Amino acid sequence: GAGVSQTPSNKVTEKGKYVELRCDPISGHTALYWYRQSLGQGPEFLIYFQGTGAADDSGLPNDRFFAVRPEGSVSTLKIQRTERGDSAVYLCASSLNRGRGTGELFFGEGSRLTVL
Amino acid sequence: SQQGEEDPQALSIQEGENATMNCSYKTSINNLQWYRQNSGRGLVHLILIRSNEREKHSGRLRVTLDTSKKSSSLLITASRAADTASYFCATYHSGYSTLTFGKGTMLLVSP
DSSP states (O other), X not given: OOSOEEEOSEEEEOTTOOEEEEEEOOTTOOEEEEXXXXXXXXXXXXXXXXXXXXXXXXXXXXXXXXXXXXTSSOEEEEEOSOOGGGOXXXXXXXXXXXXXXXXXXXXXXXXXXXXX | OOOOEEEOSEEEEETTSOEEEEEEOSXXXXXEEEEEEOTTSOEXXXXXXXXXXXXXXXXXXXXXEETTTXXXXXXXXXXXXXXXXXXXXXXXXXXXXXXXXXXXXXXXEEO
């Protein structure tokens, strides 16, 4: 597709379960970002990939959160032992990243996670 | 943490009126961007202004940047009901690789 694709669009899980959220960026975009957005708030940075490597993971809240991008395209955000406070919309974005801290981001529609 | 702060938090106007939203930030930036988000959807990029620019236009949008005051404004002229959305400013800060977003302004345009 032409845009950033995120699956699932909605995920309801129980406290303590493991969750995976997938992001398929725009073809050719080397930079990929994960953000988290709570109700009434702006997106909060989680992790940034340049190619296959995590260039900046300073936004991950704790070690229950992990993300991979093994082939430099699709990325998976993994959350272990989910807690109710993890409930949010998880947004993925990609960009051409012509230079450090320059370009616009293209966002997916998000994955809404609800932890019961 | 969220560096940008939008003002007002919510704005309600009539179709045809202009809407002005403001954004303040704390540290020096490479550029500032504005995004729009319809309810329950992803964010869409509207406009980017670099730190050495003072004003930029795109259609009905006008963005200003005052780096001495660390502030920006987004003006939407002749608003339409379809402009109803949340608007976020986002900044690239020097030395950082990611965009930092504010909490947004929720704009409601009534027909």
